[in-house]
Amino acid sequence: MKLAADNGLPGLGRVVIWFNDPGNWWGSTGLLAHVREHLVYTFVVVCTAALIAVPVGLVIGHTGRGTTLIAGTSNALRAVPALGLLIFLIVVLSPRIHIRQGLGSTIPAGSVPYLIPALLVLVILAIPPILTSTYAGVQSLEPAAREAAAGTGMTPLQVILKVEMPCSLPLIMSGLRSATLQVIATLTVAAYAPLVGGLGRLIVDGHQNLRDLRYGYPAMVAGGVSVAVLALAVDALLNLAQRLLTSPGIALSGTRQRTNPMNSQNPVQNAG
């Protein structure tokens, strides 16, 4: 490899060798353990973000109040640099968190003070895409359907849960997918915090031992490739879930939903 020859880094062949070594796959610091950590963190982050963003988005969409405020805040949040916020939160929060216990191998003892700021950064990043797509989904519902829902005697909560939410499901799911991709990609940054796992470990640690033939550059590339593969696999799963959850009646009229202007700001483009 020309690149390797020029800068003295191990060649891509070393990456293949890295992947071929079972020792790099198994064990508490192996690839699979990092994948599991990565998935657990992603799940926790996206669920937390969704638990906040979906209800808020539904209420904003239903009432039509606060849309300007939320749209502005969401866009501002997207511009926040993840690494800067992470370091800031570690400086501010970590000394104040006194939990020393861990939980199994995914959360080693002593990691919680760093894990919380790291995941918090990601929750903050994951909220805007879910929030904006949720309220855009609710607002794309035909006004006549909303009028009819109230007119048939549904309470406001029933209107939200029985009509607005199922009808905006494709957009809610697309927000969740964007957020998930963004979290999977940005989680690598979280490894700058000590003791925080995930595939970012391979990248950050590999970067620190760049010229090490086994744990350096090859591990870094392996980590990057794994993040990409993981992102594609998870997105495919969510896509499947979206298809299964969306009513055929919505899917058939989906062309209208997909031309929604909100999607032009699809945060996938901002991810990573």
Next chain:
Amino acid sequence: MIRFDSVTKGYPDGTLAVDNLSLDAPSGQISVLVGPSGCGKTTSLRMVNRMIEPTSGRVLLDGRDTASIEPAELRRGIGYVIQQAGLFPHKTVLDNIATVPLLLGRSKREARNRAAELLELVGLPQTLAGRYPVQLSGGQQQRVGVARALAADPPVMLMDEPFSAVDPVVREQLQNEFLRIQAELSKTIIFVTHDIDEAIKLGDKIAVMRVGGTLAQFSPPAELLSRPRDEFVAGFVGRDRGYRALSFASTGPLPLAEEPTVRLGDPLSAAREREKDGWILVVGQDDAPLGWLAAGGLTDEQAKGSAGTDLLNLGGTLATKAGTLREALDAALSSPSGRGVIVHEDGRFAGTVTASQVLARIETRATRLREGAIRSATGVCS
């Protein structure tokens, strides 16, 4: 009965959408609110099910103040049909119709059985039950909307321009079926439209409203046409009101003339032999008139063929024997042969009538009405 008792709806900027409206919509009848845009007709309707709250005044349902009933509970007891149908796009036709029974706590099975009955009532095939709204035509969607409003068998129905988003042909079908269903169910209905013709066709009583939200006149349609209370009503009811009033006059026994006919597919030579004044009526196998054939103009060469649909003039309208003078006159005026085609109730050809014959009946009726009006006017004076 739905009673509007001095109902006013004002907005913070001081404009009044509805101004001191008092009106009794009688039970079991269709009361139509009609007027130009901005006359407050839709606002008035929406105050009945509290989609809008009145600023002052009360709306009473069979004597009960609607303000004392929880909005959701109130609305479950009132059928509501809106212009764009407003079907729930994520639910099947059947589940859309079952909405209110389910909200009222009926079992899913019971609600769906009821929905299937309603599908039939509004003239939709059961095969549509599993479809989604996006797969239906506008007319079908509106039928589903009506079925959904009827599902819990509410005594009261509110209909906000339900037929104005569909094309004229479908609109007329929907109107006719609506009248058929109402004849069967006798709901207390408030119906909003901007179309005076629709109001006259459907209403048992018509409330004409003017911009600013005041009531101009509340009368049965025939009276609205014959005695508009003021210039606004007269102008709104329109220029053709003399002609339109004939919609409320049944023809009575018309002097039907025998008419030679040929069946579709008969040889044209037969048509040419039997034509009257150059025209002959072509009927189908079931004796239903199909159109006029200009048999007088056929050349010998052309007469060798048979009477096909491509040769028919379809310009003439049909009137039923038990129909109105307006239909009969229109049939006569629109017929290319000048002979209006009258059919039996089942669509079979009955005979023809000329415009002058219909006019003679109109004259007789008008004379009778004039004498009646003079008698009642002198009665008022004394």
